[in-house]
Amino acid sequence: MEHYNMNLTLKVWRQKNSNDKGGLVTYQVKGISSEMSFLEMFDVLNEELIEKGEEPIAFDHDCREGICGMCSMYINGRPHGPWHGTTTCQLHMRAFKDGDTIVVEPWRAKAFPVIKDLVVDRTAFDRIIQAGGYVSVNTGVTVDANATPISKADADKSFAAAACIGCGACVAACKNSSAMLFVSAKVSQFALLPQGQAERESRVLDMVAQMDKEGFGSCTNTGACEAECPKEISLENIARLNREFATASISSEE
Amino acid sequence: MAKENFFSSTIGKKLIVGLTGLFLISFLVIHVSVNSLILLNDGGETFNAAAHFMSHFWLIRLLEIGLLLGILLHIVLTLRLTIANRQNRPVKYVVSAANQNSKWYSRSMGVLGSLLLIFLVVHMSDFWWATKKALYITKEVDNPYTEIIATLSNPIFLVIYVIGVVSLGFHLLHGFPSAFQSLGLNHKKYTPIIKALGTAFSIVVPGLFAIIALCVFFGLVQ
Numbered sequence: 001m002e003h004y005n006m007n008l009t010l011k012v013w014r015q016k017n018s019n020d021k022g023g024l025v026t027y028q029v030k031g032i033s034s035e036m037s038f039l040e041m042f043d044v045l046n047e048e049l050i051e052k053g054e055e056p057i058a059f060d061h062d063c064r065e066g067i068c069g070m071c072s073m074y075i076n077g078r079p080h081g082p083w084h085g086t087t088t089c090q091l092h093m094r095a096f097k098d099g100d101t102i103v104v105e106p107w108r109a110k111a112f113p114v115i116k117d118l119v120v121d122r123t124a125f126d127r128i129i130q131a132g133g134y135v136s137v138n139t140g141v142t143v144d145a146n147a148t149p150i151s152k153a154d155a156d157k158s159f160a161a162a163a164c165i166g167c168g169a170c171v172a173a174c175k176n177s178s179a180m181l182f183v184s185a186k187v188s189q190f191a192l193l194p195q196g197q198a199e200r201e202s203r204v205l206d207m208v209a210q211m212d213k214e215g216f217g218s219c220t221n222t223g224a225c226e227a228e229c230p231k232e233i234s235l236e237n238i239a240r241l242n243r244e245f246a247t248a249s250i251s252s253e254e
Numbered sequence: 255m256a257k258e259n260f261f262s263s264t265i266g267k268k269l270i271v272g273l274t275g276l277f278l279i280s281f282l283v284i285h286v287s288v289n290s291l292i293l294l295n296d297g298g299e300t301f302n303a304a305a306h307f308m309s310h311f312w313l314i315r316l317l318e319i320g321l322l323l324g325i326l327l328h329i330v331l332t333l334r335l336t337i338a339n340r341q342n343r344p345v346k347y348v349v350s351a352a353n354q355n356s357k358w359y360s361r362s363m364g365v366l367g368s369l370l371l372i373f374l375v376v377h378m379s380d381f382w383w384a385t386k387k388a389l390y391i392t393k394e395v396d397n398p399y400t401e402i403i404a405t406l407s408n409p410i411f412l413v414i415y416v417i418g419v420v421s422l423g424f425h426l427l428h429g430f431p432s433a434f435q436s437l438g439l440n441h442k443k444y445t446p447i448i449k450a451l452g453t454a455f456s457i458v459v460p461g462l463f464a465i466i467a468l469c470v471f472f473g474l475v476q
Contacts, residue, residue, distance in 0.1 A: 077351030175356075
């Protein structure tokens with residue numbers, strides 16, 4: 001595709017801190033290259049703001065190669081913007097054309113309170129992982145690769161679930177602010193493997209309890225999470241989570 | 255960690271919503287089958303016989319209580335979940351492009367369900383109440399067929415019925431496959447079949463209800 005430059009109108013959510021009410025502030029950015037990433041466009045804008053002596057826009061980012069799950073912008077009404085299966089850092093400016101107006105907001109959920117501008121507190125996800133998103137395995141010498149036989153189908157499904165980067169786009173996209181896609185991916189990646197069997201029941205019960213406690217909503221199967229997930233985590237995982245939770249609840253002796 | 259009660263968990267509640275939904279769907283099959291007898295156009299003889307059987311057979315009477323409980327449970331749970339879900343996003347988005355990632359009827363189950371509930375109240379207060387009144391209070395011989403002809407000849411009732419039936423169609427279009435997902439049934443081989451079946455059901459069943467109502471209104475059945 002031909003390289004081109006563009007001038008854009010940005011409406012960005014500015015909020016001093018978690019107690020501030022916040023609001024959209026309009027900025028004009030000029031000469032943005034179509035080859036820039038969305039975050040690089042923000043870097044350009046922030047440079048300008050700093051030179052003018054204004055407070056730069058706070059936003060989360062880390063690896064900028066689509067695997068860390070930090071970048072979290074709600075762009076023109078969609079988490080991570082208009083491209084399918086893409087994080088904000090991998091969204092390139094060629095997705096937009098000269099003269100476009102782009103509205104950028106933080107993730108919105110009670111469980112993800114805004115810290116500043118576009119930065120939200122996603123430690124609720126960490127607490128869900130701490131509740132059961134792990135396996136107890138012996139450390140020690142490296143185990144031979146195929147010592148434990150696992151079917152190809154299960155290995156593939158587990159791997160696809162483990163691709164979840166915990167960015168929170170599922171929560172942001174969901175009308176119920178439900179974290180079911182995230183929790184289901186984290187439960188599935190272990191439930192499908194022999195290494196995950198030891199804590200299989202306690203894991204799903206504890207993680208779902210923590211999910212509910214954090215104030216994430218219930219799943220109404222609209223499919224918005226799957227459609228917006230940058231790692232294309234499947235709704236099949238949510239069905240698996242429902243199964244795992246129901247069977248664990250029935251067989252649990254507590 | 256203290257274990258969460260299954261029925262107070264979001265997943266547990268949704269499982270019951272799915273189960274009651276499927277139970278209500280099974281009722282629709284019976285209801286539309288009996289109603290379709292009106293289309294036989296035999297002056298309501300077969301339909302009245304079927305309606306009489308339904309209102310006197312003990313098993314159906316027992317299921318009717320279950321049906322009422324099923325509807326109540328379905329409403330109470332979804333209402334509680336909806337209220338909680340709304341509170342989970344205290345600050346709304348300024349711009350939302352939800353149409354890009356989900357169907358409008360999937361996001362409007364509460365509105366569609368409320369329309370259905372209003373329709374159900376109207377529906378129960380005419381046909382269901384008339385049958386019960388004849389059966390238990392006035393002890394008259396009930397003629398549901400003439401009641402249907404009288405009610406549906408009224409254009410206001412026809413409009414209410416069509417709105418009710420269209421709401422039902424969209425409610426089912428999401429609810430039918432969604433119930434299976436809530437029960438944890440999602441499978442590469444079977445889910446496409448369930449979805450196709452759900453779409454067909456959501457068109458055929460409400461479609462039949464609508465056709466019957468329109469036939470009565472336009473005097474095609476006498």
